Amino acid sequence: MGRYVYDFTEGGRDMAGLLGGKGANLAEMTGLGLPVPQGFIVTTEACRAFLATGAEPEGMSRQISRHLSAVETAAGRVLGQPDGPLLLSVRSGARFSMPGMMETVLDIGLNDASVLGLAKASGNERFAWDSYRRLVQMFGSTVMGVDTELFERAMTLLKERRGAPDDLQLDASDLAGLVETYKNLIHVVTGEDFPQSPAEQLRRAVLAVFGSWNGERARLYRRREHIPDDLGTAVTVQRMVFGNLGPDSGSGVAFTRDPATGRGGLYGDYLSNAQGEDVVAGIRNTVPLAELERLDPASYRRLREHLRTLENHYRDLCDIEFTIERGTLWMLQTRVGKRTAEAAFAIAAELADEGLITADEALSRVSGDGLAHLMFPRFDTSVTGDPLARGLPASPGAAVGAAVFDSAEAVRRAAAGEKVVLVRQETTPDDLPGMVAAQAVLTSRGGKTSHAAVVARGMGKVCVCGAEELTVDTRARRFTTGDGAVVEEGTVISVDGSAGAVYPGAAPLVDSAVMRYLETGACAEQSDKVVDAVARSLQLADRARRLEVRANADTPEDAARARRFGAQGVGLCRTEHMFLGERRKLIEQMILAADDDTRERALAALLPLQRKDFVGILEAMDGLPVTIRLLDPPLHEFLPDHTELAVRIATTEAHGDLPDPHDAELLDAVNRMHEENPMLGLRGVRLGLVVPGLVAMQVRAIAEAVVERRRAGGSPKAEIMVPLVGAVEELRIEREEVERVLAEVSAESGIEVTCPVGTMIELPRAALTAGRIAGQAEFFSFGTNDLTQTTWGFSRDDVEAAFFSAYLDKGVFATSPFETIDREGVGRLVGIAVAEGRAARPDLTIGVCGEHGGDPESVHFFHAAGLDYVSCSPFRVPVARLEAGRAAL
Ligand code: PEP
Ligand code: MG
Numbered sequence: 001m002g003r004y005v006y007d008f009t010e011g012g013r014d015m016a017g018l019l020g021g022k023g024a025n026l027a028e029m030t031g032l033g034l035p036v037p038q039g040f041i042v043t044t045e046a047c048r049a050f051l052a053t054g055a056e057p058e059g060m061s062r063q064i065s066r067h068l069s070a071v072e073t074a075a076g077r078v079l080g081q082p083d084g085p086l087l088l089s090v091r092s093g094a095r096f097s098m099p100g101m102m103e104t105v106l107d108i109g110l111n112d113a114s115v116l117g118l119a120k121a122s123g124n125e126r127f128a129w130d131s132y133r134r135l136v137q138m139f140g141s142t143v144m145g146v147d148t149e150l151f152e153r154a155m156t157l158l159k160e161r162r163g164a165p166d167d168l169q170l171d172a173s174d175l176a177g178l179v180e181t182y183k184n185l186i187h188v189v190t191g192e193d194f195p196q197s198p199a200e201q202l203r204r205a206v207l208a209v210f211g212s213w214n215g216e217r218a219r220l221y222r223r224r225e226h227i228p229d230d231l232g233t234a235v236t237v238q239r240m241v242f243g244n245l246g247p248d249s250g251s252g253v254a255f256t257r258d259p260a261t262g263r264g265g266l267y268g269d270y271l272s273n274a275q276g277e278d279v280v281a282g283i284r285n286t287v288p289l290a291e292l293e294r295l296d297p298a299s300y301r302r303l304r305e306h307l308r309t310l311e312n313h314y315r316d317l318c319d320i321e322f323t324i325e326r327g328t329l330w331m332l333q334t335r336v337g338k339r340t341a342e343a344a345f346a347i348a349a350e351l352a353d354e355g356l357i358t359a360d361e362a363l364s365r366v367s368g369d370g371l372a373h374l375m376f377p378r379f380d381t382s383v384t385g386d387p388l389a390r391g392l393p394a395s396p397g398a399a400v401g402a403a404v405f406d407s408a409e410a411v412r413r414a415a416a417g418e419k420v421v422l423v424r425q426e427t428t429p430d431d432l433p434g435m436v437a438a439q440a441v442l443t444s445r446g447g448k449t450s451h452a453a454v455v456a457r458g459m460g461k462v463c464v465c466g467a468e469e470l471t472v473d474t475r476a477r478r479f480t481t482g483d484g485a486v487v488e489e490g491t492v493i494s495v496d497g498s499a500g501a502v503y504p505g506a507a508p509l510v511d512s513a514v515m516r517y518l519e520t521g522a523c524a525e526q527s528d529k530v531v532d533a534v535a536r537s538l539q540l541a542d543r544a545r546r547l548e549v550r551a552n553a554d555t556p557e558d559a560a561r562a563r564r565f566g567a568q569g570v571g572l573c574r575t576e577h578m579f580l581g582e583r584r585k586l587i588e589q590m591i592l593a594a595d596d597d598t599r600e601r602a603l604a605a606l607l608p609l610q611r612k613d614f615v616g617i618l619e620a621m622d623g624l625p626v627t628i629r630l631l632d633p634p635l636h637e638f639l640p641d642h643t644e645l646a647v648r649i650a651t652t653e654a655h656g657d658l659p660d661p662h663d664a665e666l667l668d669a670v671n672r673m674h675e676e677n678p679m680l681g682l683r684g685v686r687l688g689l690v691v692p693g694l695v696a697m698q699v700r701a702i703a704e705a706v707v708e709r710r711r712a713g714g715s716p717k718a719e720i721m722v723p724l725v726g727a728v729e730e731l732r733i734e735r736e737e738v739e740r741v742l743a744e745v746s747a748e749s750g751i752e753v754t755c756p757v758g759t760m761i762e763l764p765r766a767a768l769t770a771g772r773i774a775g776q777a778e779f780f781s782f783g784t785n786d787l788t789q790t791t792w793g794f795s796r797d798d799v800e801a802a803f804f805s806a807y808l809d810k811g812v813f814a815t816s817p818f819e820t821i822d823r824e825g826v827g828r829l830v831g832i833a834v835a836e837g838r839a840a841r842p843d844l845t846i847g848v849c850g851e852h853g854g855d856p857e858s859v860h861f862f863h864a865a866g867l868d869y870v871s872c873s874p875f876r877v878p879v880a881r882l883e884a885g886r887a888a889l
Helices: 013-031 044-053 060-075 114-122 125-143 148-162 172-190 198-212 216-225 276-281 290-295 297-314 341-353 359-364 368-375 407-415 429-437 451-459 513-520 529-544 556-564 581-592 596-620 642-654 661-673 685-690 694-711 728-749 764-768 770-776 784-792 799-809 826-840 856-864 874-887
Strands: 005-007 039-042 088-094 104-108 233-239 250-257 264-272 318-325 328-336 392-395 398-404 420-424 440-443 462-465 471-473 478-480 486-488 492-496 501-504 548-552 570-574 625-629 717-722 757-761 779-782 845-848 869-872
Touching: 005 013, 005 060, 013 039, 013 044, 013 088, 013 233, 013 297, 013 328, 039 060, 044 198, 044 233, 060 198, 060 233, 088 198, 104 125, 104 198, 114 125, 125 148, 125 172, 125 198, 148 172, 198 233, 250 276, 250 290, 250 297, 264 276, 264 290, 264 297, 290 297, 297 318, 297 328, 341 359, 341 368, 341 529, 359 529, 359 874, 368 513, 368 529, 368 856, 368 874, 392 451, 398 407, 398 440, 407 420, 407 429, 420 429, 429 451, 440 451, 440 492, 451 462, 462 492, 513 529, 513 556, 529 874, 548 556, 548 874, 556 596, 556 874, 570 869, 581 596, 581 661, 596 625, 596 694, 596 717, 642 661, 685 694, 685 728, 694 717, 694 728, 717 728, 717 779, 728 757, 728 770, 757 764, 757 770, 757 826, 764 770, 764 784, 764 826, 770 779, 770 826, 779 826, 784 826, 826 845, 826 856, 856 874, 869 874
Parallel strands: 398 420, 420 440, 440 462, 548 570, 548 869, 570 625, 625 717, 717 757, 757 779, 779 845, 845 869
Antiparallel strands: 005 039, 039 233, 088 104, 088 233, 250 264, 250 318, 318 328, 392 462, 398 492, 471 478, 478 486, 492 501
């Protein structure tokens, strides 16, 4: 027979798994000598046993009786005794807080006899009957399964009959009558009587709380919060104390410091003559805690002392619930309190200053997500009102601008000084100029790794994607919301990329002091505690971390910004981003070239443009590694859209004109190069192997840029990276070409150009044959976007919108594997590749440059997997630095 019940004097906060958070902390407070009404805890183990078998675990009942006796002895009263009964509360309390998701039954012990005793002992008949009424209602619904609605209807009917606007106007005899009605209701609905035996009430209430672990609400909550289903809840049984016995009683909540800003000092709300439930339900307006000092100075003083004791003991911000019963203060609950990101940084720094926690502990208490939150301007949500639509929070921040429906319009208006939001069904590389020009991007389709999301994140641009309730009509230049509201081009809207919401009009913005600090390295307001705390956390993290942090950057501006944010190099320069705009014509010529000469001319025209890009990036990252990836996407991405072309030709012909021969040629090429699955088609290293001259041009541009930088006295450190390798042979062939061109440029310039050549590991086959591939690679960089796509067989452009929400609901996974690395599957491949790669080449440098490189949880995985660096978008660099430091603690 197991042990299923613990007295408050027997537990402690390190027992939250067994006693639940609430029970463990009540035990801790009891141990500290704080005034906690006596009680005991029925363990999560008992709950698990009950849920597994449907039967009460053997011996539990007896153990409860024994602990109840101890409470009765201490109180000098017996549960439900007819004169002045002891009453109990029965509450749920899981390891992780699940506020309001499970059941509670209060006032256990009242029955037809003890209600009279309570009336007499309290000298308050109305209070006694109201308590009994509450018990019958809570027990009836929670334990006996009667719809709460029925009780509420009965209450409403009675109030109408009495002409009473609220239940405070009902007197003791009204409430006594209501108890009778409630009991009849229970009998009619269940065929059973409300149990008069206090022991039976207690026993059944405990089991009902166990059962509520599997209630609909609780299950949904767990799924959303990623709380495992098999933990079970503990049940806390505690002597009732009453805050509703008159003006010298009351209930409140308090924090040891302000959870919104972290500022020290008492903070909270108080409601006189009320139970804790009333404070939460907001039936009357609470007063600030400071008011309690006037109402009951002695209790206020004691409360302040207890809060200080708690904060010193927990060495963290605590929140508590308390009740004052006729001038006596009782502590009913405490826990380490939730707080805003701002408060988290401020509190950690302050507690470290006070010597309550170490610097390492301070670092462990802040998070990359919190930092990301603080880096962006925010909307003042107290004034925004209801959103027009919701979507995925794809790239954080807040932006305001006029809705525009294509890239050209965005560019035109932005050039005229207008702030715009680019609204599209989804974006393509064609939208890039518009995205650059816009304050924010809003799409009705696509997930968090859709083009819009990835590019926006890379640019630090606000983005909400997959706002499915929106119908975007690009032609009519408007969108329609789920409610049928129409937003025409030019209408100002506000996009909240942190929350995934879109608001009408210009919502007021609050600027980010943290961002100002990161961008300039200076703290404008010397007194800004949060900025100061962020700066200190980052310094600590930089000292602690083993992982280097590089940035994914394709332009000198991005590279320079990333460097200001602390990047130690560029981990991924995607050269395709340099093939857009004006240069597209040259790519077209290269693709359409009928002979070598034409192709070479097109490539030769591209060369100086590419070289200039590389010079700029190498200069911005002078002295630090810059990993330049050879062209990756399928070439037809650089050709016009098939439908657009076909329509253009058909329209011309319909007018009796001859189509532009260039258009016809283009259409022919588009048809020729069409692929059903372009992501698995002619891209990556495959392009290099089949398009003559392409690799040579890119490598020459890199090598000449290195030469130019060296001649200018710089210290360029270019690295050449080959994408989408699946077999060592592919890399070997491409590598030969790379080395040939490097030697050529070295000979021409008289400057020895050596660049490490490495590969992306972004196909399962590459990971599984990493040992062989390492023979041809000086470095690996995991492309976890493609590796996730190909390991799961999920199209990264489609699945998030298509079925991920269903998968998340069904619990197939808790977060999108495109966001947080899937440790079991993709992570395993990473592990294999690291082990086999290093075994073959011990000095192999290994990094990651997929989106996961900037995801806090994934950073911890990459640290543990032994990688050398993570590379992420410039705006994620501070986040990754912080998390890499935390991972190393
Ligand atoms: C990747 O696949 O993770 C990667 C970084 O490459 P891209 O996103 O450009 O395919
Ligand atoms: Mg890739």
